[in-house]
Amino acid sequence: MSPIRVGVLGAQGRMGATVVQAVEGAAGMEIAATVDAGESLSALAGAEVVVDFTHPDAVMDNLRFLVEQGIHAVVGTTGFTGERLETVREWLRSKPEVGVLIAPNFALGAVLAMRFAQQAARFYASAEIIELHHNRKADAPSGTAAHTAELIAQARREAGVQPGTDATTSEVDGARGALIEDVRVHSVRLPGLVAHEEILFGGEGETLSIRHDSLDRVSFMAGVLLGVREVRTRPGLTVGLENVLDL
Numbered sequence: 001m002s003p004i005r006v007g008v009l010g011a012q013g014r015m016g017a018t019v020v021q022a023v024e025g026a027a028g029m030e031i032a033a034t035v036d037a038g039e040s041l042s043a044l045a046g047a048e049v050v051v052d053f054t055h056p057d058a059v060m061d062n063l064r065f066l067v068e069q070g071i072h073a074v075v076g077t078t079g080f081t082g083e084r085l086e087t088v089r090e091w092l093r094s095k096p097e098v099g100v101l102i103a104p105n106f107a108l109g110a111v112l113a114m115r116f117a118q119q120a121a122r123f124y125a126s127a128e129i130i131e132l133h134h135n136r137k138a139d140a141p142s143g144t145a146a147h148t149a150e151l152i153a154q155a156r157r158e159a160g161v162q163p164g165t166d167a168t169t170s171e172v173d174g175a176r177g178a179l180i181e182d183v184r185v186h187s188v189r190l191p192g193l194v195a196h197e198e199i200l201f202g203g204e205g206e207t208l209s210i211r212h213d214s215l216d217r218v219s220f221m222a223g224v225l226l227g228v229r230e231v232r233t234r235p236g237l238t239v240g241l242e243n244v245l246d247l
């Protein structure tokens with residue numbers, strides 16, 4: 001069988017460069033093209049699957065080009081709101097054979113942590129998230145933390161659990177974090193960190209902490225390579241690696 005021809009968008013970046021190395025070392029795939037900021041997307045025309053790790057401001061234009069060209073896409077770039085996802089679905093209506101996989105996190109442990117948090121949510125009215133990342137990260141909160149908060153809020157809604165209250169009446173701006181749906185998310189940015197998330201639940205006389213640490217960007221690569229292999233057989237939009245892992 002001929003190797004999958006993979007294009008990489010954002011190839012000069014921290015994730016893009018790691019993806020190029022991973023594809024070069026993987027069986028059954030080869031690099032077809034690499035593109036970074038200021039370079040023409042037309043270089044990707046010969047690719048079967050393109051991986052995008054660029055910037056929230058760039059990713060929608062990239063994706064529109066890929067769908068129009070009939071190229072499958074594996075997207076790790078953050079910034080996907082419900083509105084953006086609906087726009088992608090709209091583009092795919094005229095290209096039903098194209099597969100797009102968008103995942104806020106490709107690390108297996110992060111995907112499992114999100115699933116565990118989703119399972120725990122109905123048992124705890126009170127939950128907060130702390131995400132910690134390197135200080136070169138453009139967006140806050142992280143896409144993973146935002147997605148985790150949405151999953152917790154959804155699980156509570158489905159179980160009829162009202163979010164817990166706290167007694168804060170006086171607050172320095174931001175001290176209680178950002179509200180994503182009804183879940184508070186706190187963002188830490190420090191050199192030395194890679195990508196970390198802790199989901200904290202509080203109940204009667206107990207707490208539950210679920211923590212995941214990506215210590216190296218190689219942690220995302222198994223998920224990205226799985227996505228490259230699977231996206232060709234999954235037409236339409238898939239959101240979250242959990243769907244590919246059948247979790």
Ligand SMILES: NC(=O)C1=CN([C@@H]2O[C@H](COP(=O)(O)OP(=O)(O)OC[C@H]3O[C@@H](n4cnc5c(N)ncnc54)[C@H](O)[C@@H]3O)[C@@H](O)[C@H]2O)C=CC1
Nearest residue numbers: 010012013014015036037053054058076077078104105106
């Ligand atoms: N889903 C996941 O598992 C992960 C997602 N990410 C996300 O991936 C994105 C990139 O992260 P990093 O690699 O750390 O950032 P980075 O800043 O190191 O790399 C981004 C690269 O994209 C390039 N770029 C910007 N606009 C472009 C365009 N229009 N066309 C082509 N290239 C363009 C930049 O020049 C840069 O080389 C972020 O949104 C980040 O949150 C990061 C790690 C894991």
Ligand SMILES: O=C(O)C1=N[C@H](C(=O)O)C[C@H](O)C1
Nearest residue numbers: 078104105137142143144195
């Ligand atoms: O920018 C990063 O580094 C990461 N971005 C993603 C996010 O925002 O969730 C995934 C991971 O946390 C690393």
